[in-house]
Amino acid sequence: MTSDSLFTDGAVGGWLQLPSPAVAEIAGSVGFDLVCVDTQHGLIGDDTVLGMLQALSATGTRSLVRVPGHGGEAIGRALDRGADGVIVPLVDTAEQAAAAVAACRYPPEGVRSFGPVRPSWHGRDPLAPGRAVVMVETVAAVANLADIVAVEGLAAVFIGPSDLALAHGFALAAQDEDGPDADRYAELVSGITAQCTAAGVPVGIYCDSPAHARRFRSLGATFTFLAAEQALLRATLAEKLADARA
Ligand code: 3PY
Numbered sequence: 001m002t003s004d005s006l007f008t009d010g011a012v013g014g015w016l017q018l019p020s021p022a023v024a025e026i027a028g029s030v031g032f033d034l035v036c037v038d039t040q041h042g043l044i045g046d047d048t049v050l051g052m053l054q055a056l057s058a059t060g061t062r063s064l065v066r067v068p069g070h071g072g073e074a075i076g077r078a079l080d081r082g083a084d085g086v087i088v089p090l091v092d093t094a095e096q097a098a099a100a101v102a103a104c105r106y107p108p109e110g111v112r113s114f115g116p117v118r119p120s121w122h123g124r125d126p127l128a129p130g131r132a133v134v135m136v137e138t139v140a141a142v143a144n145l146a147d148i149v150a151v152e153g154l155a156a157v158f159i160g161p162s163d164l165a166l167a168h169g170f171a172l173a174a175q176d177e178d179g180p181d182a183d184r185y186a187e188l189v190s191g192i193t194a195q196c197t198a199a200g201v202p203v204g205i206y207c208d209s210p211a212h213a214r215r216f217r218s219l220g221a222t223f224t225f226l227a228a229e230q231a232l233l234r235a236t237l238a239e240k241l242a243d244a245r246a
């Protein structure tokens with residue numbers, strides 16, 4: 001159970017990796033509970049983030065930005081452009097999680113520099129903290145999870161299922177219900193979700209497919225993000241092409 005209106009139980013998010021406000025507007029128009037603009041692996045440059053966040057706002061869709069690393073500069077820029085929060089990848093320790101939370105808050109609680117340019121246009125509380133979501137996808141993060149979820153002010157944990165698999169010596173296909181070592185991988189994921197839920201922290205996970213979303217929900221994920229739009233676009237184009245040639 002969560003009291004955060006962004007990470008409601010069962011929420012399904014969209015995931016954007018193409019540098020396009022128009023594509024963001026399409027994603028926003030289909031009813032996702034929230035959408036993430038991915039600047040870690042996505043092909044999205046800093047200048048395009050603003051237009052994508054504006055396009056999402058135009059559809060009334062709330063947004064997160066996955067920043068490329070732990071630096072406070074990228075976190076502040078995402079929040080100044082109006083993102084509701086950030087996803088910080090590859091967090092290993094409670095200290096790193098606490099630094100992410102601090103980067104989303106102004107002093108005295110945090111270290112964010114004041115300059116909420118776009119939020120101020122929309123009557124949003126200029127001092128409102130941004131949501132800090134930290135990714136658990138490494139061996140160290142799993143080992144340190146009890147301390148990570150105890151960090152004051154953490155909005156949610158987000159599992160990177162592919163990095164998590166590789167870091168623990170699993171094939172990527174372990175994410176599939178009938179994949180190699182699927183049971184051991186499921187135990188790993190369930191262990192993470194159980195610790196988050198016991199601590200009252202929403203726990204989400206990236207899902208390559210609706211089947212993964214169902215599987216991971218059954219393993220305790222409280223919210224999910226559906227596959228990146230570029231992967232869905234390519235799969236649909238290939239399917240329609242094959243169909244047209246049939
Ligand atoms: C992962 O699977 O490692 C991710 O970071 C998903 O975006």
Ligand code: MG
Binds near residue numbers: 137160161162
């Ligand atoms: Mg990852």
